[in-house]
Amino acid sequence: MRIGCPSEIKNHEYRVGLTPESARELGVNGHDVWIQSGAGMGIGATDDEYRDAGCKIVDGPDPIFAECEMVVKVKEPQAIERAKLREGQILYTYLHLAPDPEQTADLVKSGVTAIAYETVTGKGGILPLLKPMSQVAGRMSIQAGATALEKAHGGRGVLVGGVPGVLPGKVVVIGGGVVGFNAAQMAVGLGGDVEILDRDPEVLEKVGTFFEARASTRFSNKTNLEDAVRQADLVIGAVLIPGAAAPKLISRELLKEMKPGAVLVDVAIDQGGCFETSKATTHADPTYVVDDIVHYCVANMPGAVARTSTYALNNVTLPHALRMARDGWKEAMRRDPHLAEGLNVHEGKVTYQAVAEELGYDFTPTSEIIA
Known part of the structure; x- marks a missing residue:
C-alpha cells in the first residue's frame, strides 16, 4: 500500500502522523511511504531521517492526497485538505466530528473512508488511541x-x-x-x-x-x-x-x-x-x-509538546496502520471489532451512531459496510 503523511497545517500544530521509526516499520513490511518535505520538523525529525527510513520525500501535500491510498495525520483535515480527499482513500487521524458539521459534510461529500483515532476502542471499553x-x-x-x-x-x-x-x-x-x-x-x-x-x-x-x-x-x-x-x-x-x-x-x-x-x-x-x-x-x-x-x-493542547505527543501517539496508532496496510481496512475491521469502532464515514455514509444522531444523518452500521 502507498501511505502518505502530509504536514499538519492547523494553527501551531507541530505533531506529525508518522515518526521516522514508524515510517520505517511500514517500509520494511513492504509498503511505500511518502512524507511531505518538512513534515517532521516540529518534532525535530529531518527529511534526511525519513529518507534513511526508506521514505519518499515529496514537495507539498498534493502528491500525497492525489496518489496515496492511506493518508495518516494527527489533527482533523482542514477545509483546504478536505477538498483534496477522494473516494477510495483511507483517512486515518483524529476527527472529532460531532461538534463539527462542516467537516462532517465535507467528508461525506468526498466519499473518503474516514477512521477516527478517538473512537477506536480497546478491551474494557477504553479508548487506547485517545x-x-x-x-x-x-x-x-x-x-x-x-x-x-x-x-x-x-x-x-x-x-x-x-x-x-x-x-x-x-x-x-x-x-x-x-x-x-x-x-x-x-x-x-x-x-x-x-x-x-x-x-x-x-x-x-x-x-x-x-x-x-x-x-x-x-x-x-x-x-x-x-x-x-x-x-x-x-x-x-x-x-x-x-x-x-x-x-x-x-x-x-x-x-x-x-x-x-x-x-x-x-x-x-x-x-x-x-x-x-x-x-x-x-x-x-x-x-x-x-x-x-x-x-x-x-x-490541540498536546501539539505544544509535539515530540512527546507524536511518539506517544505513534505507539498506539502504528499497529492498526500496519494491519490495515497488510490486510486492507475492511478485513482488518472484520478481524478486530475494536478497530471497526473507529470507522466514522465511508463513501458518503455516516457510520458512527453518536455523530449521526448529533448532526442529523442517517446511521449506517459499520457491520453492514464490512459484511
Whole structure:
C-alpha cells in the first residue's frame, strides 16, 4: 500500500502522523511511504531521517492526497485538505466530528473512508488511541491553568501550590477519567487543594484510593458541581462521551458566582467543550475572558509538546496502520471489532451512531459496510 503523511497545517500544530521509526516499520513490511518535505520538523525529525527510513520525500501535500491510498495525520483535515480527499482513500487521524458539521459534510461529500483515532476502542471499553493524548492534555491542563492564574495573564494571581502560611489554590477537576486523573496528579504534585468530581462510583473509588488524603472526591450532581466551582481558583473540564458532543456543565450564569480571575481549562473543547461559554482557541491566542473568568480552550493542547505527543501517539496508532496496510481496512475491521469502532464515514455514509444522531444523518452500521 502507498501511505502518505502530509504536514499538519492547523494553527501551531507541530505533531506529525508518522515518526521516522514508524515510517520505517511500514517500509520494511513492504509498503511505500511518502512524507511531505518538512513534515517532521516540529518534532525535530529531518527529511534526511525519513529518507534513511526508506521514505519518499515529496514537495507539498498534493502528491500525497492525489496518489496515496492511506493518508495518516494527527489533527482533523482542514477545509483546504478536505477538498483534496477522494473516494477510495483511507483517512486515518483524529476527527472529532460531532461538534463539527462542516467537516462532517465535507467528508461525506468526498466519499473518503474516514477512521477516527478517538473512537477506536480497546478491551474494557477504553479508548487506547485517545488515551496518550488525554494523558498529555490532562497534565498540560494544570501547566496552562497555573500560567493563566498569574495576574499578568488575567488570572487571580494565585500560586497553585501556595507557600508556607498561605493557602494553596483550589483546583476542581470535573471528570475522573484519563484526563482528569492526570490533571489531578499534576495538581497534587504542585501542592494544590484538589477536588475531583465524577458520576461513576467506581471512578470515585479508584481515584479516592489512589490519592487518599492528597485529593478529595465528590459525586458530580448539579448542587455539588456548582458548590465546587464557586470555590475554585482553577477548574479543569475533563468530561468525555465517546464520539459525541460534550455536555455543557457550567452555565454562563454560574460564571457570575465564581471568584473574579478564576480560570476554566476546557480539555473537552475538541468535542465542543463542557462549559457554555467555551469556544475553541489556539496556542497563538489561547485565552479569553468572559464575566471576569479566564477561559483556556486550545483545541490541540498536546501539539505544544509535539515530540512527546507524536511518539506517544505513534505507539498506539502504528499497529492498526500496519494491519490495515497488510490486510486492507475492511478485513482488518472484520478481524478486530475494536478497530471497526473507529470507522466514522465511508463513501458518503455516516457510520458512527453518536455523530449521526448529533448532526442529523442517517446511521449506517459499520457491520453492514464490512459484511
